Amino acid sequence: MRYDYTTIEKKWQDKWEEAGVFHAKNGCEKPKYYALIEFPYPSGQGLHIGHPRPYTALDIVARKRRMQGYNVLFPIGWDAFGLPTENYAIKTKTQPAEITQHNIKRFTRQCKAMGFSFDWSREVNTTDPKYFKWTQWIFLKMFEKGLAYKKKMAVNWCTSCKIVLANEEVVDGVCERCGGTVIRKEKSQWILKITEYAQRLLDGLDTVDFIERVKVANRNWIGRSTGSEVDFATTAGETLKVYTTRPDTLFGATYMVISPEHPLVEKWADIIENFDEVKKYQEASKRKSDFERTELAKDKTGVELKGIKAINPVNNKEIPIFISDYVLMTYGTGAIMAVPGHDTRDWEFAKVFNLPIVEVVGGGDIEKEAFTDVETGILVNSDFLNGLEVEEAKKKITEWLEERNLGHPKVNFKLRDWVFSRQRYWGEPIPIIICPKCGFVPLKESDLPLELPKVESYEPTDTGESPLAKVRDWVEVKCPICGGDAERETDTMPNWAGSSWYYLRYMDPHNDKEFASQEAINYWGQVDWYNGGMEHATLHLLYSRFWHKFLYDLGLVPYDEPYAKRTSHGMIMGENGEKMSKSRGNVVNPDDVIAEYGTDTLRLYEMFIGDFEKAAPWSTTAIKGCKRFLDRVWVLTELATEGDEISKANESSIHKTIKKVTEDIETMKFNTAIAAMMSLVNEFYEKGCNKADLRMLTIILNPFAPHITEEIWESLGFVHDGLLLAQETWPAYDEEKTIDNVIEVPVQVNGRLRATVTLPMDCDKEEAIRTAISDEKVATAIEGKNIVKQIVVPNKIINIVVK
RNA sequence: GCCGGAAUGGCGGAAUUGGCAGACGCCCGGGACUUAAAAUCCCGUGAGACUCAAAUCUCGUGCCGGUUCAAGCCCGGUUUCCGGCACCA
Numbered sequence: 001m002r003y004d005y006t007t008i009e010k011k012w013q014d015k016w017e018e019a020g021v022f023h024a025k026n027g028c029e030k031p032k033y034y035a036l037i038e039f040p041y042p043s044g045q046g047l048h049i050g051h052p053r054p055y056t057a058l059d060i061v062a063r064k065r066r067m068q069g070y071n072v073l074f075p076i077g078w079d080a081f082g083l084p085t086e087n088y089a090i091k092t093k094t095q096p097a098e099i100t101q102h103n104i105k106r107f108t109r110q111c112k113a114m115g116f117s118f119d120w121s122r123e124v125n126t127t128d129p130k131y132f133k134w135t136q137w138i139f140l141k142m143f144e145k146g147l148a149y150k151k152k153m154a155v156n157w158c159t160s161c162k163i164v165l166a167n168e169e170v171v172d173g174v175c176e177r178c179g180g181t182v183i184r185k186e187k188s189q190w191i192l193k194i195t196e197y198a199q200r201l202l203d204g205l206d207t208v209d210f211i212e213r214v215k216v217a218n219r220n221w222i223g224r225s226t227g228s229e230v231d232f233a234t235t236a237g238e239t240l241k242v243y244t245t246r247p248d249t250l251f252g253a254t255y256m257v258i259s260p261e262h263p264l265v266e267k268w269a270d271i272i273e274n275f276d277e278v279k280k281y282q283e284a285s286k287r288k289s290d291f292e293r294t295e296l297a298k299d300k301t302g303v304e305l306k307g308i309k310a311i312n313p314v315n316n317k318e319i320p321i322f323i324s325d326y327v328l329m330t331y332g333t334g335a336i337m338a339v340p341g342h343d344t345r346d347w348e349f350a351k352v353f354n355l356p357i358v359e360v361v362g363g364g365d366i367e368k369e370a371f372t373d374v375e376t377g378i379l380v381n382s383d384f385l386n387g388l389e390v391e392e393a394k395k396k397i398t399e400w401l402e403e404r405n406l407g408h409p410k411v412n413f414k415l416r417d418w419v420f421s422r423q424r425y426w427g428e429p430i431p432i433i434i435c436p437k438c439g440f441v442p443l444k445e446s447d448l449p450l451e452l453p454k455v456e457s458y459e460p461t462d463t464g465e466s467p468l469a470k471v472r473d474w475v476e477v478k479c480p481i482c483g484g485d486a487e488r489e490t491d492t493m494p495n496w497a498g499s500s501w502y503y504l505r506y507m508d509p510h511n512d513k514e515f516a517s518q519e520a521i522n523y524w525g526q527v528d529w530y531n532g533g534m535e536h537a538t539l540h541l542l543y544s545r546f547w548h549k550f551l552y553d554l555g556l557v558p559y560d561e562p563y564a565k566r567t568s569h570g571m572i573m574g575e576n577g578e579k580m581s582k583s584r585g586n587v588v589n590p591d592d593v594i595a596e597y598g599t600d601t602l603r604l605y606e607m608f609i610g611d612f613e614k615a616a617p618w619s620t621t622a623i624k625g626c627k628r629f630l631d632r633v634w635v636l637t638e639l640a641t642e643g644d645e646i647s648k649a650n651e652s653s654i655h656k657t658i659k660k661v662t663e664d665i666e667t668m669k670f671n672t673a674i675a676a677m678m679s680l681v682n683e684f685y686e687k688g689c690n691k692a693d694l695r696m697l698t699i700i701l702n703p704f705a706p707h708i709t710e711e712i713w714e715s716l717g718f719v720h721d722g723l724l725l726a727q728e729t730w731p732a733y734d735e736e737k738t739i740d741n742v743i744e745v746p747v748q749v750n751g752r753l754r755a756t757v758t759l760p761m762d763c764d765k766e767e768a769i770r771t772a773i774s775d776e777k778v779a780t781a782i783e784g785k786n787i788v789k790q791i792v793v794p795n796k797i798i799n800i801v802v803k
Numbered sequence: 804g805c806c807g808g809a810a811u812g813g814c815g816g817a818a819u820u821g822g823c824a825g826a827c828g829c830c831c832g833g834g835a836c837u838u839a840a841a842a843u844c845c846c847g848u849g850a851g852a853c854u855c856a857a858a859u860c861u862c863g864u865g866c867c868g869g870u871u872c873a874a875g876c877c878c879g880g881u882u883u884c885c886g887g888c889a890c891c892a
Contacts, residue, residue: 212807213886213887216806216887217886217887220805220806220888221887221888223891225891225892227892242892243892244892245892257892300890326890326892327890327892328891328892330891331892332891332892335892336892337892338892343892344804348890413891414891534886534887537887608815609816610815610816614809616815619814621830622814622815622828622829623829624829625828626828628828628843629828631843671816672816672818672827674827675817675826676826676827678828679826679827682827748823748872748873750872750873751873789872791872791873793822799873800872801872
């Protein structure tokens, strides 16, 4: 008999909601546990089949923790600002807020149908003025502390979306969202000084339990390097400051390169003999998109600044200066000393311009390629550094430079400040008034939230201004300081803003006095387990850690890291192994799956599909196995015999399974936890089971398949004290009972398996060998040969070596 | 180019971290039930050799080599694939 999942699932979802069993209680005396999933962007497509994978995983953790006696916070909300909604609004001439409401409704229905144990009473929505009031408030705090500032700068401009992109949103030189061409454009932008926290964002990684690949991605993104800043005198008078990680190669610096945007170029306009040529190169590189610059990376280009030379401080040799776009103004000092013998890029450039290549670190063949090995090289042609290893030479030259005031040690980061403004409508308005007399004037806290005005058209403008700029009666205001005519900032925040602190809002979501009360923040502390996609490792994760550290500095949060533990799930691919997409026609809709198999099966399959951390292809046939398993569990309710105590026959297997499931959930090995429960059910079919046996299975299966197990719990009369299965206590296993007293041990002869023998647990070596050689097959194998060695690994294996 | 990760049956994947390779599931084959089909239940299922069959043996974790009584796991080399970063001095 098959179970009627449609009726059952709805029934228990209603009961859970009615009983409010998943509500977290602030200040509860139980130990707290905060499990967090990345709140979704409520897109027009509805819930993707990939969403339930991480949601189910942490739902299992949350449900298990509740059963283990924790006060669990497992919240849900909507990261609802964003471009797709705005683009859809433009297309359909509807309000973004309306579209958002509509999409949220659909996502809510879908999430509820999955039976996730979210605390719906704490639902947040980043587009709700009650929420973004505090996003704006945190921004103003940053402004107050000098961490938010406006600056004219070259930004990434998507020619298709007509919007400024953060560096993080430019992927392979094109717009991450639409794939459009990205060019450099000068614009005045709000910037957040995340670089001020670079070192702390790096150090903090050592104090948290993040999976290694997340830490590595973060470290690479922050990109800390240590080296020296060195001053080169020039014949023009000005000093040219460079940054290098290889000061030991200073004797090999045969020319210099500065970025085309370097300010000294303008300063030297009158002295540079070929200024027209230089100017032309500058303009050409300015027009290049990032994509072109990357594409042309192999071919080095540049122009020498004729009439000016730099002087190498170690040997006072005059060397030429070039401009080239392979030197970036945004990193280091925008100028480098070129050591073609020991830097690949400099080597390539030197080959193009026929510049001298001098070997100063021996060990390679600099005729063929630059020798960059720092482990084995020995300094040559370097006067007082000769004979030293690279590390020693670095130390010595750094001291030498410092003594003469020519240079000093310096740490640099690849991380750049966060371009924080967007010229779009559907985002949090930046709560700043621009007054011709008073400058940037922040709104008073009492004027927050600054809401979005309703507008007729959300079309972005070609000038690059936000659609808000057209709403004159919103833009034109009086300056709060001087009372004169002023204008509002019309840029909005990027959608990374609302997600940078949402986990704090969940702690106290209805507070209209503070972003969350201190009691709530202190009670919930850090997020205990945060799971999310790898694609957010360097964006959202870094941004929110930065905001959190800022709030920590203000004394508003008790920990300087928001997330104690971070894990990541693999994607669910299409059945053909490719990424799911409409254009590939391999999209699976969770609503259809639920209709065909029920939610419990979908949840189970998403967990059984493979290693949680790895991508896995969807299979329309493999999911049937999970359905069959649940059907088999269901049938057990009829097969189970009476019994109040766990049967002797199943006792050992039950305890082993409890142990396996208990441990596997903690290490995210959901697939093997389910396999263990399947094996147990197979055993129940072989050996029979009683109701007490089935009761245990029902409890440990509950976090995975919560609906069917509640129904079984009720139908078999396990309900006590009016409690739901979700409120039951997680079973403890008896370690003793997971250990067998007799054990099958394989016997090898010369490393080849010949037999298995049955031995008592922990029996001694002599007995093991005696039993082994008395086995017929083993005896045959060693007959007429000398036993050279006997290896007995207790309870594992016996290996007899013969000659 | 650099930094991660991976490679195991027809398929998704297991393997207590050096100890019976292939758990669990899918697919497939055979049988039972059925007028029949679906569903369900039972049996089989890495490849090969010898067998009527059973038994038995050999080979087998991308490739080459090493360490070890014993290697999917450790070491050296190599190929391929996936992900991230990418002129960061």
